[in-house]
Amino acid sequence: MRISDADRERVAARLNHALGEGRISVDELQERLSVVYGARFGSDLVPVLSDLPGDPLNLSADVLATPVGPPTVLRGGVGGVKRRGDWVVPARLRVQTSLGAVLLDFCDARLPLPVVEIELELGAGSARLLVPENATADVDGLVSQYGSVRSKLPSRAVHGRPHFRVYGRTAAGSVSVRTRYTFAGRHF
Missing domain, CATH: 1.10.8 (Helicase, Ruva Protein; domain 3)
Structure with missing residues (x-):
């Protein structure tokens, strides 16, 4: 390939x-x-x-392949962006906000492709990306001027598991990529 x-x-x-x-x-x-x-x-x-x-x-096609085509753009301005529950995740996402918070919950979403590419363009807002338990995420392409970037997930893609490539920049916001946890029947 x-x-x-x-x-x-x-x-x-x-x-x-x-x-x-x-x-x-x-x-x-x-x-x-x-x-x-x-x-x-x-x-x-x-x-x-x-x-x-x-x-x-890992030369499997689903790990090396970069999603193609134009990204789906989610704009939040000062209102933020939130996607959770049952939604179809496109191969490429571009998320743009100036002040609002971003929440992208992929845990119950439909992932038609094994690799999802997410470009973040954040001002002062923060972003929380919740991924399935077995997912991997590469955040090395994400630059934060005055904020922070946190991910405890493996960065190397593994065949058969969803992989998220997160890149872009944030001016003063923080970015967290993690699995979802449950407490008292509620997801966080």
Whole structure:
């Protein structure tokens, strides 16, 4: 299966991290990056990661594939954005608010695709993303100027489990990605 630019960028980020840890030299990084940016298929990326710690790549199509098509845009302004219960989650979401809070609860939602891409453009509002128990979430692409980003979920996608790619920026708000918990019959 062909890979996307986002897939190449994730591998490049792993290589840059390996350089920062002293696992590869600058020359090795340059060599490997030329392979990465010339790669067309997931299997082309395995050799550049095979001698680094961890699983080189999970090459299943549902993990590597980046959702395509225009994103569904949710705008909240100062009123915020809330989605919970039974709703169909698009492959790509763009959430924009200036002051309002964002709550996206994916626990009871229908996830037609295994990978959901979420772009956050937040002003001073906060965002809470509640994901199913077995989900993974990569928040490395999220930049916060004066707020915080929290996720205790595994960031590496796992075959057969929902995976959320969260990126974008927040000016002064906080972002939390976690599973939902229940207390006294209520979900939080």
